[in-house]
Amino acid sequence: MNSVITEKKDRAAIVTINRPKALNALNRDTLEELLACFTALEEDREIAAIIITGAGDKAFVAGADISAMQDMDTLAGREFGQLGQRVMNSVETFSRPVIGAINGFALGGGCELALACDFRIASDSARFGQPEVNLGVIPGFGGSQRLPRLVGTGHAMELLVTGEIIDAEQACRIGLVNRVVSAAQLMDECLQVVEKISRKGPLAVRLCKEAVRGGMQMDIDRACRYESELFGICFASADQKEGMRAFLEKRPANF
Numbered sequence: 001m002n003s004v005i006t007e008k009k010d011r012a013a014i015v016t017i018n019r020p021k022a023l024n025a026l027n028r029d030t031l032e033e034l035l036a037c038f039t040a041l042e043e044d045r046e047i048a049a050i051i052i053t054g055a056g057d058k059a060f061v062a063g064a065d066i067s068a069m070q071d072m073d074t075l076a077g078r079e080f081g082q083l084g085q086r087v088m089n090s091v092e093t094f095s096r097p098v099i100g101a102i103n104g105f106a107l108g109g110g111c112e113l114a115l116a117c118d119f120r121i122a123s124d125s126a127r128f129g130q131p132e133v134n135l136g137v138i139p140g141f142g143g144s145q146r147l148p149r150l151v152g153t154g155h156a157m158e159l160l161v162t163g164e165i166i167d168a169e170q171a172c173r174i175g176l177v178n179r180v181v182s183a184a185q186l187m188d189e190c191l192q193v194v195e196k197i198s199r200k201g202p203l204a205v206r207l208c209k210e211a212v213r214g215g216m217q218m219d220i221d222r223a224c225r226y227e228s229e230l231f232g233i234c235f236a237s238a239d240q241k242e243g244m245r246a247f248l249e250k251r252p253a254n255f
C-alpha cells in the first residue's frame, strides 16, 4: 500500500499521508515517498497549490515513527534526521503555496511537517505538540527552529520543554494555525483557498512565497532590496501586463 497518495482536484494537488493504523507516523518509506511526490509535483505546471493532510479522522501525522527509531544508532539517527529535514525543505521551498489541512493529531514530526507548510488550517479535532522530551529526544525535523519563528520564543519554548499537547483553538490563538473549521468543512475550505490562489497571477504568487521565505532569512534592509528585485522581475512578465491592463479595462484578469 502506498503510504503517500496524491490526487488532483482542479488546480489543487492533495497529498495524503496514508498510514492510518499508525496514525500516519513518518517512517523512512513514507519520508522517501513524500520526497519523490514533491519532486514530481514540482514538474507539474498545472498545480496552483498543494494541500497536505492525513488519512482517517484521527491524525494528521502523530510524529516520526517511534518503532522505526527505537533501535537506531547515532549514524542511523543522523541519516533519518537528514532525510526528514530534506522532506521539510522540499515542502518549504516548493515553488507554489503548500497548505496544511490539519485533521487530527499533529505531534512531533507531524507538527514539524505542519510547520514546513506555508500556512495551516485546522479542524476542531486537531491537536498540536512537540512531545519529543517525553521520549528523551529533541525535535529532529526542524521544529525547534520553525516553531519559535512562527509563534515566538515564549510559546515555542513552553511547548518544547513541557511536551504539552494543545487543541486547535489554542493553536489558533498563538498563530500556529490561521483558522479552525469543522472536520467536515476542512478540505472544502482548503480547496476554496487554492481556487482563490489559482485565479491570481501565477508568477506573482511564486514570487510572494520567495520574497517571504527568502526575506525572513535576511535583515530588513537586505530583505527590502530583495523584494525590489523580485518586484522588478514581475515587470518582465506577461502576467503584469495582463493584470494591469485588465484593471484599467475594468474586466477580470485572464492569466
Ligand code: DAK
Pocket (backbone or CB within 6 Å): 021, 022, 023, 025, 062, 063, 064, 065, 066, 067, 077, 078, 080, 081, 082, 084, 105, 107, 108, 109, 110, 131, 132, 135, 137, 138, 139, 140, 141
Ligand atoms: N510512531 C509509531 N506508531 C505510532 C505513533 C508514532 N509516533 N503514534 C501512534 N502510533 C501507533 C500506536 O503505537 C498504535 O499502534 P498499535 O498499538 O495499534 O499497533 C496506533 O498508532 C494507534 O495509537 P494509540 O493506540 O496510541 O492511539 P491513542 O488514541 O490511544 O493515542 C496519541 C493517540 C497520538 C496520543 C498516541 O498515539 C501518542 O502519544 N503517540 C505518540 C506521539 C508522539 O510522541 N509523537 C512524537 C514522536 S517523536 C530525530 C528525528 C525525528 C524526531 C526526533 C529526532 N533525529 C534523528 C534527531 C522526531 C521525533 C518525533 O516525532
